[in-house]
Amino acid sequence: SIKPRSALAQVSGSRCPRPLQVAPAMSKVRCSHLLIKNVNSRNPVSRRTGQSTEGNSEEAAMKELLDIKAKITPENFAAMAQERSDCGSFKEGGDLGPFAEGEMMQAFWDGTNALKVGEISNPIKTDSGLHLILRTA
Secondary structure (H helix, E strand, O other): OOOOOOOHHHHHHHOOOOOOOOOOOEEEEEEEEEEEEOOOOOOOOOOOOOOOOOOOOOOHHHHHHHHOOOOOOOHHHHHHHHOOOOOHHHHHEEEEEEEEEEOHHHHHHHHHOOOOOOOOOEEEEEEEHHHHHHHHH
């Protein structure tokens, strides 16, 4: 007698059905960031001040970001982002909420994923400017 085989077994060529391989749900991360825009930013206008950042060289932006990096901690990150970030997220202390790959620039995604929760990045350069990233989830 012929025994019925599952569709999965027919596809795999195996007599024993195997669980379907389901792609994992797109994983999301969460972070806060502090952005310093500069002359090379794709939109060189601070969302905090409404002022142009075209007079701010990338070198000056990097120096300022490194000075901030020396003082910033997970505990004071939100206050420092509110005080200095050029991103509209400054209002939320730099919190960008959850996001998946493809929703942010690749360098930003990679920088966030290189961190453990609670860690702050070294400066990350994107088309928006220079960032410090605090991974929060």
